[in-house]
Amino acid sequence: MQKYQAIREAAYEANMQLPALGLVLFTFGNVSAADRDAGVFAIKPSGVPYAELTPAKMVIVDFDGKVVDGELRPSSDTLTHAVLYKHWKEIGGIVHTHSTYATAWAQSQRSIPIYGTTHADHNTLDIPCAAPMADELIAGDYEYQTGFQIMNTLAEQQLSYQEIEMILVGNHAPFTWGSTPAKAVYNSAVLEEIAKMAYLTESINFRAPRLKDSLIKKHYERKHGPNSYYGQ
Numbered sequence: 001m002q003k004y005q006a007i008r009e010a011a012y013e014a015n016m017q018l019p020a021l022g023l024v025l026f027t028f029g030n031v032s033a034a035d036r037d038a039g040v041f042a043i044k045p046s047g048v049p050y051a052e053l054t055p056a057k058m059v060i061v062d063f064d065g066k067v068v069d070g071e072l073r074p075s076s077d078t079l080t081h082a083v084l085y086k087h088w089k090e091i092g093g094i095v096h097t098h099s100t101y102a103t104a105w106a107q108s109q110r111s112i113p114i115y116g117t118t119h120a121d122h123n124t125l126d127i128p129c130a131a132p133m134a135d136e137l138i139a140g141d142y143e144y145q146t147g148f149q150i151m152n153t154l155a156e157q158q159l160s161y162q163e164i165e166m167i168l169v170g171n172h173a174p175f176t177w178g179s180t181p182a183k184a185v186y187n188s189a190v191l192e193e194i195a196k197m198a199y200l201t202e203s204i205n206f207r208a209p210r211l212k213d214s215l216i217k218k219h220y221e222r223k224h225g226p227n228s229y230y231g232q
């Protein structure tokens with residue numbers, strides 16, 4: 001058995017979900033899976049097509065972004081993942097995609113308003129969009145700074161990473177996270193669907209109202225918290 005086998009497999013399985021769910025084209029995204037006890041994460045190798053991935057090809061990186069095991073170069077987004085793992089102690093997986101609708105909102109530099117109950121089933125808040133980065137930061141360590149751009153945006157909006165597990169990075173694309181890589185992938189798929197529905201809502205009615213607080217509460221609390229009652 002290879003070293004870090006569990007996170008290699010978790011990262012592999014989660015990465016393979018991205019093309020299966022229609023969230024990536026070619027090599028447009030990446031997933032990582034963390035091992036908190038070992039202080040490392042497994043991440044997709046950069047530029048390798050999904051069809052060629054194996055658990056053994058995942059690259060093992062520490063929370064400072066240093067490669068500790070693996071033959072291939074890690075994803076170009078590795079430092080963003082590293083910054084988030086280092087500062088957000090309870091996340092176990094991170095996803096970055098360029099899924100079409102979520103990326104269109106990011107490129108438009110707009111948060112996604114909460115228009116309907118599909119959104120409220122998962123979040124009570126608009127999906128935040130981080131403002132585009134300053135030129136001097138882009139010229140420096142761009143991916144490292146993207147991690148801080150994400151954290152600063154949540155802090156400015158007084159949101160915790162437990163309250164909202166998704167963000168749009170202005171001019172760029174979405175990032176999602178969760179307690180496991182599978183949950184982070186689920187969040188990516190939910191975000192893309194919410195983004196698509198919000199886009200179509202504004203296309204049909206550019207004055208569409210935000211969802212009423214009573215419906216936000218009803219739908220969110222059905223699936224979350226001590227009084228949840230959804231499913232069996």
Ligand SMILES: O=C(CO)[C@@H](O)[C@H](O)COP(=O)(O)O
Nearest residue numbers: 027028029030046047075076
């Ligand atoms: O955001 C970008 C490039 O703009 C990246 O997410 C790539 O789309 C995937 O890069 P690798 O993970 O293959 O390095």
